[in-house]
Amino acid sequence: MELSITQPDDWHLHLRDGDLLKAVVPHSANHFGRAIVMPNLKPPVTTTAAAVAYRESILKALPTESNFTPLMTLYLTDNTDPDEIKLARKSGVVFAVKLYPAGATTNSQDGVSDLLGNSLPVLEEMVEQNMPLLVHGEVTNSDVDIFDREKVFIDTILRPLLQKLPRLKVVMEHITTQDAVRFVETCRGGSVAATVTPQHLLLNRNALFQGGLQPHNYCLPVLKREIHRQAIVSAVTSGNKRFFLGTDSAPHERQRKEATCGCAGIYNAPVALAAYAKVFAEAGALEYLEAFTSFNGPDFYGLPRNESKIKLIKQPWKVPEYYALKDGGQLVPMFAGRNLDWLPSTLHERSI
């Protein structure tokens, strides 16, 4: 069996920089036409000038025959000037602004400390410029349980924000809960959407502890209970246009995952399409796969859909145990060493 679908895009991707960028970008370019590239580098990408420079280094790192297009984002800080949003829009290469609540996740220390208190002028300019706000939707208060951080963020930050600025376009990134699903489903006006990762569709929090501590399944927001996973699967496989593909592929070297204080992030770029196909196939909803991978994202962002097609072939293939890095390090992908059923044609042609 074979599926032919419009080439997908990845609406949430970490490409890093330097040698790691060179190592990972081909895996995304193998499958995806475009990707929204996250700005949480060290130092973060806070200006249009930095985004333009980062874009150049991504283009340089691409395999020569690749048409992959990076769509850049700015990292919102307490000091972001509304004029920077105007510059970003004018540049034609910045497509969104990313909110990291300070301390919420990897490289978020320069993030926003008080969104509703400090950032309204910038957010108002974003409404003017029709620039989407992408949110890592978790509060960071130490008295809020880590499994409740998304729900509390929705109730205490996102709802009040949208009451103040109902025309602000918002993408809730990497949603993990039934609460986020309901929130997106019930927002009126079409200005709120969500990206969904392979791990939050295929794993519940048991995967963190199966047979011992599993650092390669650790990401933020942390995996949740099975009822939440099921709610997310139902949402995406129902064909709702407000949910679309965002892998949150977040590479960290093996040593930094298997450490006393392990980094959050799952490297899923090589397996993401096969993983999404598995979700839709198992739900008997393959007819909605293409909209999720290739239509809903560009439609929400007001961009054209890709014209090229790719194939997904129903054929077992084995995910590599790891990818070797130039410095001797290794990247362990999601589902390392396991078999997956759907082989993207691009991998087929390049014999994985």
Ligand SMILES: NC(=O)N[C@@H](CC(=O)O)C(=O)O
């Ligand atoms: N998802 C993660 O666990 N990690 C991401 C950051 C993020 O998307 O929150 C990273 O940059 O490593």
Ligand SMILES: [Zn+2]
């Ligand atoms: Zn995040």
Ligand SMILES: [Zn+2]
């Ligand atoms: Zn991310």
